[in-house]
Amino acid sequence: MTREHGAQPESGFRFLHAHHGRPLPELPLDHVDEAICDATHVREPHSHATLELLYVLSGRMIRTAGGKRTVIGPGDFFINPPREAHGAAADPADPPHLFAIGVDPVALAAPVFARDVDLAAAQASALVEIDPPFERRAIHGGQGAEVIYRRLLAELDRIEAADPRRRALGVAQVQALIVELFVFAARCSLAEPAVAVSAHAPERDVLRRLIGWLEGRLADPPSLAEMAARAGLSTAHFTVVFRREMGVTPLEYLTQRRIDAAGRALLEPGATITRVAHALGFSTSQYFSLVFRKVKGCTPRDWRLRGGR
The missing domain is CATH 1.10.10.60 (Homeodomain-like)
Structure with a gap:
């Protein structure tokens, strides 16, 4: 029951739902996907033209970027800057189920319907919060982000091509969901010290x-x-x-x-x-x-x- 748009499956890596190859030309969006790795998955170093925000729903994986290896697990985000080579490997004992989005957050920082200057500034600030230079690649405490990723995938599924008004509303909804995701990640980043000792x-x-x-x-x-x-x-x-x-x-x-x-x-x-x-x-x-x-x-x-x- 895989749904793919311009996605090429990799060895040891299966897309459950994917929109690749600039799925919405109106926005600086490169890809959004949900995937499962198996125990053998290894991804050779590669790069994207846009920032990639990856999220682990379950399992663990090792990300290699900037000369460092980082183990990420359930509830973690991982940030890859544009055009930086990075590799990945599944934890053989606990392969990951993950989501990813590739987008240019700075180009997205002017919301479609944000006529209130303060609102636009707040949204732009949240997007830029996790823009380069990324002193911390991994952000913890992101449990629940899969709901936003899945809403994004579902909205991309239903984008109207024929009716310009419906399409414009669909594009605005996708943009709003991307902003919501980045706001969520930025808040997790700011709250991370508290998460480590959270009673929850x-x-x-x-x-x-x-x-x-x-x-x-x-x-x-x-x-x-x-x-x-x-x-x-x-x-x-x-x-x-x-x-x-x-x-x-x-x-x-x-x-x-x-x-x-x-x-x-x-x-x-x-x-x-x-x-x-x-x-x-x-x-x-x-x-x-x-x-x-x-x-x-x-x-x-x-x-x-x-x-x-």
């Missing part, structure tokens, strides 16, 4: 493990009570912790992941709406269509006819 650290570890478990339960979605029990927390406390760390409720997160998987499955040859609905644990295709439309803004049939846009 054990709960974040529990959630990281839970998120990995949920990825294997998309076709058999657990109840809120089952998720809470898996995390070892009461249902009420689990809901509070999950929303604090992820920005959405547990059931909202699970629904989004199931519909994201459904969106990719619908584009596979021979897929039917009923088959996809049942494969992802929906009792009827009618209910599946209602949920799909609420999340994606269109019916499954329209989604497929538009090629996932």
